[in-house]
Amino acid sequence: MSTAAAEPVPTVTLRPASRIDLPAVLALLADEDSVVDPEMVTVTEAYECAFTAIDSDPRNEMLVLVEDADDRGQGGTVVGCLQATYIPGLGKGGAERALIEAVRIRADRRGSGLGRILMEHAVARARARGCAWVQLTSNKQRQDAHRFYAGLGFVCSHEGFKLAL
Amino acid sequence: MSTAAAEPVPTVTLRPASRIDLPAVLALLADEDSVVDPEMVTVTEAYECAFTAIDSDPRNEMLVLVEDADDRGQGGTVVGCLQATYIPGLGKGGAERALIEAVRIRADRRGSGLGRILMEHAVARARARGCAWVQLTSNKQRQDAHRFYAGLGFVCSHEGFKLAL
Numbered sequence: 665m666s667t668a669a670a671e672p673v674p675t676v677t678l679r680p681a682s683r684i685d686l687p688a689v690l691a692l693l694a695d696e697d698s699v700v701d702p703e704m705v706t707v708t709e710a711y712e713c714a715f716t717a718i719d720s721d722p723r724n725e726m727l728v729l730v731e732d733a734d735d736r737g738q739g740g741t742v743v744g745c746l747q748a749t750y751i752p753g754l755g756k757g758g759a760e761r762a763l764i765e766a767v768r769i770r771a772d773r774r775g776s777g778l779g780r781i782l783m784e785h786a787v788a789r790a791r792a793r794g795c796a797w798v799q800l801t802s803n804k805q806r807q808d809a810h811r812f813y814a815g816l817g818f819v820c821s822h823e824g825f826k827l828a829l
Numbered sequence: 830m831s832t833a834a835a836e837p838v839p840t841v842t843l844r845p846a847s848r849i850d851l852p853a854v855l856a857l858l859a860d861e862d863s864v865v866d867p868e869m870v871t872v873t874e875a876y877e878c879a880f881t882a883i884d885s886d887p888r889n890e891m892l893v894l895v896e897d898a899d900d901r902g903q904g905g906t907v908v909g910c911l912q913a914t915y916i917p918g919l920g921k922g923g924a925e926r927a928l929i930e931a932v933r934i935r936a937d938r939r940g941s942g943l944g945r946i947l948m949e950h951a952v953a954r955a956r957a958r959g960c961a962w963v964q965l966t967s968n969k970q971r972q973d974a975h976r977f978y979a980g981l982g983f984v985c986s987h988e989g990f991k992l993a994l
């Protein structure tokens with residue numbers, strides 16, 4: 665039992681990113697310890713192409729967590745993001761699985777429960793789609809992130825390998 | 830320097846699986862410690878759908894390693910497989926990355942260098958496509974597999990988390 669008062673849950677919206685959100689998403693991805701101003705981000709042609717590739721692919725989506733969106737969930741301030749890839753496969757009776765990458769919460773908003781909201785929404789989308797499981801990797805140095813994912817029910821069952829080309 | 834004689838390199842072909850290979854691929858995926866006869870595999874409608882989803886998606890491919898293929902690389906005996914998923918993303922300047930899963934060599938052919946051939950071909954395909962990196966996860970209990978991937982240059986930099994839905 666904890667005697668701490670319950671934190672207020674922020675009012676946020678999760679939606680697929682639009683092209684207009686691209687600078688804010690790139691700012692989040694560049695943000696390690698401090699907020700990067702989206703207006704300082706250079707949106708190169710390669711980033712435009714990559715965003716179009718994600719946006720036009722029915723098995724990929726860049727989701728953004730937005731504060732102060734309008735009644736239709738549009739506009740507002742991007743404070744988090746993640747990319748989901750839905751992968752067809754021959755395991756688990758032929759079910760899709762969801763791979764989650766590029767999980768970010770804006771540096772000045774961490775610790776306020778937004779990460780949990782972002783991940784819970786993403787897991788719910790994968791479940792609604794019929795995915796058999798959700799998978800992700802997290803750098804071995806990020807032990808705080810490992811506790812976060814374990815707290816959401818994720819099991820740390822695998823080693824994650826990368827080969828730079 | 831080693832005084833061991835060089836192992837003969839098996840003559841094999843790597844190609845995208847055709848529908849006719851599906852029972853052999855399912856047999857490989859079911860094979861843990863002994864060879865499963867493809868004729869004993871039940872190809873359900875769900876597996877048919879999943880194979881069609883992989884085969885028709887330009888960002889997914891099921892690759893099979895085949896012995897005794899004909900001059901055009903068709904036919905022959907499937908002795909290995911893996912699935913590659915090419916994922917667009919906003920990291921690394923907007924480059925794709927390749928996710929490799931479902932890596933299998935038939936139980937009676939392990940230890941003969943086929944796994945290395947399979948992975949080296951898959952990495953070469955990812956490089957030719959312009960991917961910035963190749964990534965995969967391997968169950969923490971499979972330490973032989975970890976040594977194998979490390980020997981191919983992969984770095985074990987991440988923890989792999991899964992959530993069953």
